[in-house]
Amino acid sequence: MELIDIPYEKTIIMTTTLGLAAVKYTYYYCVFFIVVIIILSAFGIKTKRIPSRWNTRIMQKSPNRQVFTLLLFVGCVVWLIYTLTYSAIVESVFSRTIPLDSRTSFYCHDRYMIVNENPDASYIFISEGDYRMAIQHDNQYTFSRLKCIDSVPYYTITPVKNATVLIADGLAAKLALLQGDIRKVTAGK
Numbered sequence: 471m472e473l474i475d476i477p478y479e480k481t482i483i484m485t486t487t488l489g490l491a492a493v494k495y496t497y498y499y500c501v502f503f504i505v506v507i508i509i510l511s512a513f514g515i516k517t518k519r520i521p522s523r524w525n526t527r528i529m530q531k532s533p534n535r536q537v538f539t540l541l542l543f544v545g546c547v548v549w550l551i552y553t554l555t556y557s558a559i560v561e562s563v564f565s566r567t568i569p570l571d572s573r574t575s576f577y578c579h580d581r582y583m584i585v586n587e588n589p590d591a592s593y594i595f596i597s598e599g600d601y602r603m604a605i606q607h608d609n610q611y612t613f614s615r616l617k618c619i620d621s622v623p624y625y626t627i628t629p630v631k632n633a634t635v636l637i638a639d640g641l642a643a644k645l646a647l648l649q650g651d652i653r654k655v656t657a658g659k
Contacts, residue, residue: 473613473630473632474486474594474602474604474613474630475602475613475615475630476594476596476602477596480596484567484571484594485567485570485571486563486564486567486568486570486571488567489563489566489567490560490563493559493560493563497552500548501545501548501549504541504544504545504548505545507537507541508538508541508542508545561609561610562609564610564611565606565609568592568594568604568606568611569592571594572592572593572594572604573592573593573594573595574592574593575593576593576595576601576603576616576618576625577618578599578618578619578624578625579618579620579624583624583625585603585616585625585627588603588605590605590606591603591604591605592604592605592606593616599617599618600615600616600617600618601615601616601617602614602615602616602630603615603616603627612629612630613629613630614627614628614629614630615627615628615629615630
């Protein structure tokens with residue numbers, strides 16, 4: 471919802487949401503399964519009485535320590551691979567599912583249209599006269615709000631911004647004001 475700026479009710483039925491959920495839950499279930507196996511194998515060492523000549527109690531190591539070590543190593547490798555490739559996985563899910571959730575044109579002012587500056591853009595229908603425009607740049611998507619209006623060009627485009635971008639824009643504006651003040655002070659000397 472933060473990235474695409476769509477209502478919650480639309481998020482649930484999108485193929486993109488289902489794809490990202492499948493990736494996340496598959497990872498979580500794999501990690502949960504590995505952790506459970508590691509815990510079970512870590513506490514599974516038993517002592518057994520082995521028949522011998524002197525009838526002494528001997529500790530027999532079951533292969534649980536080896537299984538524990540192997541699963542711990544596999545779990546760490548899976549976690550590391552997932553952490554390092556998470557952005558690539560998300561980009562792959564987006565590149566495969568956004569075309570399933572979108573159209574190649576949008577409907578405004580009683581006709582189908584495209585944005586001439588971005589002919590390869592995809593349009594996600596939100597409600598009558600309200601779309602999200604997805605533009606792909608090197609396997610990454612940027613999203614904009616597209617609203618239908620009554621005057622030429624019959625639509626307005628507003629880039630979707632999250633809190634991080636808004637804070638950065640605010641800091642950039644304050645920095646520009648500060649630089650202007652510094653120029654005025656240094657020009658007056």
